[in-house]
Amino acid sequence: MLTQIAHLYATACLAVIFFQIALIAGAPLGEYTQGGQQKGALNAKGRIIAAVSIPVLAFQGFAILSAAGFPGLGWPRWTAYAALSVSVITMILNGITPSARERAVWFPVTTVMAGLAAYVVIVTL
Template sequence: MNAVAVAALLQVVISLGVTVFQIAIASGAPWGEYTMGGQNTGVLPRSLRIGAAVSAVIMLAQAGHYLAQAGVLTPLLSPDWNTVVNWAWFAFTLVGLIMNSISRSKKERNLWVPVLLVSTVCTLLVALN
């Protein structure tokens, strides 16, 4: 297995882990300090829980995309669109890394910066391929 496939599969694991986290948040897990700026302690307000549910769907789509990049699934996109989406996912993770790096919540920074750093490297490796 080459480095790009390993990076894609690692990104799948990250995406699925984030999906589980977002589903837990959407279901009322009291982890508000670890997400969305960390300004809400305990259970997030309903509107932010809806946002977490939307995020879970987005992360599932990302997992599917990277399973295709690793050769586990058949790609749904043409090679040109696949390249565009690879770079879009890289930009998405880079923005997430920046936003979580400047979060006022130490708990959010401590949890997500390492995850997003690995995610950014993985998505970059796939995009460069």
């Protein structure tokens, strides 16, 4: 069960990476990200922020997979705690964003992701 939960978390990270790639490519989803400050496509600064989030999300996914014992990773334990921390912070920020659309879509998603990461971290203590 632990590996399935970790794989689900990593898959969610991958899905969010694809969302970030869509933002970088100009998808008109500005109201669903970064506080919903931009309608339509993100400007250059917003696209840079989306690009920076991609390696962070990849790190999170790999860190939780490693904590669950995925073969070949063997990352230090602190990386799982870092991934969980980023997940919880992201959940909180999506819960308090002024954008109703971002809150409606991403708060539930990031809440589930934080729960999955917490499960892996707690079970593997």
